[in-house]
Amino acid sequence: MREIFDDIRSDFRYDHELNGCLNCGICTATCPSAHFYDYSPREIVQLLWTENVEQVYDAMQEKIWACAQCMTCAARCPFQNSPGGLVAIMREVAIKHGMQSAKDVxxxxxxxxxxxxxxxxxxxxxxxxxxxxxxxxxxxxxxxxxxxxxxxxxxxxxxxxxxxxxxxxxxxxxxxxxxxxxxxxxxxxxxxxxxxxxxxxxxxxxxxxxxxxxxxxxxxxx
Known part of the structure; x- marks a missing residue:
């Protein structure tokens, strides 16, 4: 579990996609997937920002696959975070580690x-x-x-x-x-x-x- 989290953080894009979080919720409010699925871009950012390894792993079982990769969240974030970019990294790591959620999708x-x-x-x-x-x-x-x-x-x-x-x-x-x-x-x-x-x-x-x-x-x- 820790190895998976470390792989996410070691991605060269990670520091560009995550700069902090005001918890304002703009990303989730404008997210089309959040209206239809149990998915919140803000939750993804918060889990990674607080280094909640266990819940990051849980989110990779299903939630990250609900993202449409429209990047509306990245365009609206006042901190210039890219929750969609972080999800892309998490998906790639899920594939790298052969996670069942990735295989199913x-x-x-x-x-x-x-x-x-x-x-x-x-x-x-x-x-x-x-x-x-x-x-x-x-x-x-x-x-x-x-x-x-x-x-x-x-x-x-x-x-x-x-x-x-x-x-x-x-x-x-x-x-x-x-x-x-x-x-x-x-x-x-x-x-x-x-x-x-x-x-x-x-x-x-x-x-x-x-x-x-x-x-x-x-x-x-x-």
């Missing part, structure tokens, strides 16, 4: 993580259909028509459709996988979901073999 996003790590992208405009998002309201249909026209005005079709958004050059793919490795992303993924990690690792190995073969062919042709 990330489990539904396995397909998203697969696409992001293997292609660097997981969405394209043609996947977002207003009919699937009634909460956007009735006026979105008017905007959608203009967006299609504007997108078609772009000479290159890159990222406009799933076919182009998920088509990544072999060299770019290999470089991207190296970045995932060097930054610890794959190690964190293994901690969270071993099965997904195995699938992605096999995919990466195949791409690297393809790239090695391509380089050999280019040498022979030279």
């Amino acid at each position: 990330l489990r539904p996003f396995g397909r998203v993580m697969l696409k992001l790590i293997t292609t660097g992208n997981q969405l394209s405009p043609d996947m977002i259909q207003p009919a699937h998002f009634p909460d956007w309201g009735p006026n979105i249909q008017k905007v959608e028509g203009d967006l299609k026209t504007l997108r078609n005005a772009i000479p290159m079709k890159t990222l406009q459709t799933t076919a182009t958004a998920w088509e990544v050059a072999l060299k770019t793919s290999v470089e991207m996988y190296t970045i995932w490795e060097e930054t610890g992303v794959l190690k964190q993924l293994e901690t969270m979901d071993e099965n997904l990690f195995d699938v992605i690792e096999d995919f990466i190995d195949e791409k690297r073999e393809e790239y090695a073969d391509l380089l050999e062919e280019q040498k022979e042709d030279a």
Whole structure:
């Protein structure tokens, strides 16, 4: 428990995100998540500021996952704290330590993580259909028509459709996988979901073999 708290405090962003607290409650009053969930940005700041290790650990079980990361709290805080930034640090530490709360939250996003790590992208405009998002309201249909026209005005079709958004050059793919490795992303993924990690690792190995073969062919042709 103490190790987790120390990891939070040792993050290079920590001292920039936490400068003190007046307990004014502006952050919680303007927080959209606080209106719907048992979550208070002020509570997060107070727990960290008072170094309440046990309650910080308890908050990492559920409360920190309610934050929408809109950063309204950071914009309004008179002390220039960033409760949302602190939550981001806490989430990363939860993933690093393989906490069950992190696994539970990330489990539904396995397909998203697969696409992001293997292609660097997981969405394209043609996947977002207003009919699937009634909460956007009735006026979105008017905007959608203009967006299609504007997108078609772009000479290159890159990222406009799933076919182009998920088509990544072999060299770019290999470089991207190296970045995932060097930054610890794959190690964190293994901690969270071993099965997904195995699938992605096999995919990466195949791409690297393809790239090695391509380089050999280019040498022979030279």
